[in-house]
Amino acid sequence: MASASVSIPSDKGPFYHGTRADLKYGDLLTAGRISNYQEDLIMNHIYFTALINGAGLAAALARGGGPERVYIVEPSGRFEDDPNVTNKKFPGNPTRSYRTAEPLKVVGEVTEWLRQTPEQLQEWREKLLANKGEIIN
Structure with a gap:
């Protein structure tokens, strides 16, 4: 039985990637780098979303x-x-x-998204620390 996680999405974007890295237009994000969230994990994939606020949350929680x-x-x-x-x-x-x-190409940057409060970010950080679940990499 095929799971939804292996299906090819039909989402057309636009797509966003949240981070603390200083990137330029045309840069390629590639797999094989250290996770934004766990310094001892090399990522086999690049993660992204079609929701700008989700990318903003990812950026806020990223190391760096x-x-x-x-x-x-x-x-x-x-x-x-x-x-x-x-x-x-x-x-x-x-x-x-x-x-x-496969690589993601940086084609722009946005500066406006719904930002979490410091209390909300702390709750998210605590959830991440408490998460003992395995990351499917």
Whole structure:
């Protein structure tokens, strides 16, 4: 039985990637780098979303001391629903979260999104620390 996490999404975007990295237009985000959230984990995929506020939350929670950045990205190849949230935490894919093993190209940056309060961010950080679940990488 095929799961929703291996289906090819029909989402057309636009797509966003939240981080604290200082990127330029045309830069490629590639797999094989250290996770934004766990310094001892090398990622096999690049994660992105079609929801700007989701990317903003990802940027706020990312490791590093740089400012929160949300980039507009274009997938260069196939991508799939993110199995870490799709049908694992939320039925279907309401977060419109995806991953790809192929590069994402930075094509823009946005500066306006709904930002979490310091209290909300602390709650998210505590959830991440308490999460003993395995990341499907």
